[in-house]
Amino acid sequence: MSDILVKIRDLHFSRGNRKIFDGLSMDIPRQGITAIMGPSGTGKTTLLKLIGGQLTPDQGSIEVDGLNVHQLSTGKLFDLRQRMGMLFQSGALLTDLSVFENVAYPLREHTKLSEAMIRYMVLLKLNAVGLRGAAEMMPSELSGGMSRRVALARAIALDPMMIMYDEPFTGQDPISMGVLVSLISELNNALNICSIVVSHDVPDTLSISDTVHFISAGKVVESGSPETLRNSQSEWTHQFIHGDADGPVPFHFPADPIKDDLYR
Amino acid sequence: MIFALKGKSLFNSLIDRIQHVGAATIHSFQRLGHASVFLLEVIASCTSLLTRPLLLVKQLHSVGVQTLIIIVVAGLFVGMVMALQSYYALIDFGAEDSVGVMVALSLMRELGPVITALLFAGRAGSALTAEIGLMKATEQLSGMEMMAVNPMQRIVAPRFLAGVISMPLLATIFSAVGIIGAYLVAVELLGLDSGAFWSQPQNKVDLYLDLYNGIIKSLVFGIVATWIAVFEGYDCIPTSEGLGQATTRTVVHSSLAILFLDFVLTALMFTK
Numbered sequence: 339m340s341d342i343l344v345k346i347r348d349l350h351f352s353r354g355n356r357k358i359f360d361g362l363s364m365d366i367p368r369q370g371i372t373a374i375m376g377p378s379g380t381g382k383t384t385l386l387k388l389i390g391g392q393l394t395p396d397q398g399s400i401e402v403d404g405l406n407v408h409q410l411s412t413g414k415l416f417d418l419r420q421r422m423g424m425l426f427q428s429g430a431l432l433t434d435l436s437v438f439e440n441v442a443y444p445l446r447e448h449t450k451l452s453e454a455m456i457r458y459m460v461l462l463k464l465n466a467v468g469l470r471g472a473a474e475m476m477p478s479e480l481s482g483g484m485s486r487r488v489a490l491a492r493a494i495a496l497d498p499m500m501i502m503y504d505e506p507f508t509g510q511d512p513i514s515m516g517v518l519v520s521l522i523s524e525l526n527n528a529l530n531i532c533s534i535v536v537s538h539d540v541p542d543t544l545s546i547s548d549t550v551h552f553i554s555a556g557k558v559v560e561s562g563s564p565e566t567l568r569n570s571q572s573e574w575t576h577q578f579i580h581g582d583a584d585g586p587v588p589f590h591f592p593a594d595p596i597k598d599d600l601y602r
Numbered sequence: 603m604i605f606a607l608k609g610k611s612l613f614n615s616l617i618d619r620i621q622h623v624g625a626a627t628i629h630s631f632q633r634l635g636h637a638s639v640f641l642l643e644v645i646a647s648c649t650s651l652l653t654r655p656l657l658l659v660k661q662l663h664s665v666g667v668q669t670l671i672i673i674v675v676a677g678l679f680v681g682m683v684m685a686l687q688s689y690y691a692l693i694d695f696g697a698e699d700s701v702g703v704m705v706a707l708s709l710m711r712e713l714g715p716v717i718t719a720l721l722f723a724g725r726a727g728s729a730l731t732a733e734i735g736l737m738k739a740t741e742q743l744s745g746m747e748m749m750a751v752n753p754m755q756r757i758v759a760p761r762f763l764a765g766v767i768s769m770p771l772l773a774t775i776f777s778a779v780g781i782i783g784a785y786l787v788a789v790e791l792l793g794l795d796s797g798a799f800w801s802q803p804q805n806k807v808d809l810y811l812d813l814y815n816g817i818i819k820s821l822v823f824g825i826v827a828t829w830i831a832v833f834e835g836y837d838c839i840p841t842s843e844g845l846g847q848a849t850t851r852t853v854v855h856s857s858l859a860i861l862f863l864d865f866v867l868t869a870l871m872f873t874k
Contacts, residue, residue, distance in 0.1 A: 387744075390747075390748050392744060392747055392748070412752075416750040416752070417750070419747070419748055419749070419750035420749075420750045422748065423748075424745070424748040426741045426744065426745055426748075427741070428740055428741050430740065430741035430742050430744060430745030431742075431745075432742055432745075432746075433737075433740070433742070443749065443751075444749045444750075444751070447749065447750075447751050448750065489745075492749075
């Protein structure tokens, strides 16, 4: 079995006239936490949707566990997705189902387990994210952080080989953020799976990642361990990690000289 | 020189307009094609409901039963108004005994299916678009796809089938309640003979020509109104503005399609 779980080669993808990926290549190992970072709008979420087969690239290939995602039949793709978990930015909980039923949903859909076994498994998964006590609550009663934890319990319901996290820390208070950071790390260690975290939150993401890929302008700018990237000589990486307002990513959106604009 | 420039800009503006109309036409046909493929997918997905009938039952309640109250109230008033108007028109010719048959035929052939479908599009259709659109905006549909669950089978198909089943039933109830409303006004209020009110419809209403054709009409309206509603929801731009536009489009397009199809079906069914 290869150590590489996700293999992306020469990926090209556009939305309308806007090029999102322009020959992106990347390997994601079978175990450990891999972070994909970059400024807003660089296509990090799009990349997760491409890996999950929800979008189709214009060119290039994505292989997950040796299977070319975009050449699979719908049935085979759905089989593969049963081995993938995804945590959406909003949580994407089904709003007409309780917390318990949300976590039970993939089990009811894909297994023939008895009701007693489903209850047992759901409570264990909810316990893992610290929300066993919220099992009977409805999604509308949960805070943003709790919603994401429930979604995380749902994502691990089928014991996947990988979990993709889409901006898991956005809009969280420090306590929720701390809970999510340690949950991602602990779950990854406990389940020994591949975690792909898409984020632009530098300190927290770097603190739990084993490998980091910085992407910008449709390509990988730099890859390596968090330590390597912290000491990187690249101006771009330096600007991103330290949050400098100006640098290779300019403060000003491209425009005509201000004199031309003001005295036109 | 100035005339030449003006002529050129006028020409350019004309070309722009023609291009705009052309682009809009192409876009409309593309959307129609997209919607047609979507309909085929939905119909194919309906087979999955055989193993999960509860999903359909839940939607029958939401789409059908919860629309019932507006249908019953509207049917009652439409029947009452029709009885009143036809009584005043027919009494001048001494034909007021025909109020019953006039109301019954109007309701079963036209008003029952058409008004029910318009109310259905406004009440259930808009709710379906908003619900599916909001599920898309909150990534619930994407979430299902990533859980290897097909939202066409679990979300769209039960709603579509519930709409198609509910519409003929609602239209039949509308017509029945309308006739009762007409009876209340014509017989109980205006003093028409009860026997005359009921006997004429009994003789003149044809089971196949009137009742069955009305049911076929309502079935067609149900398919079209629900198709438009679920498609608009599934295809909407997942923003508050996009969702608002999609809901509006559902009501407008459904209403126009229902009225147009009513003309086509009437021309096909009742030609002598």
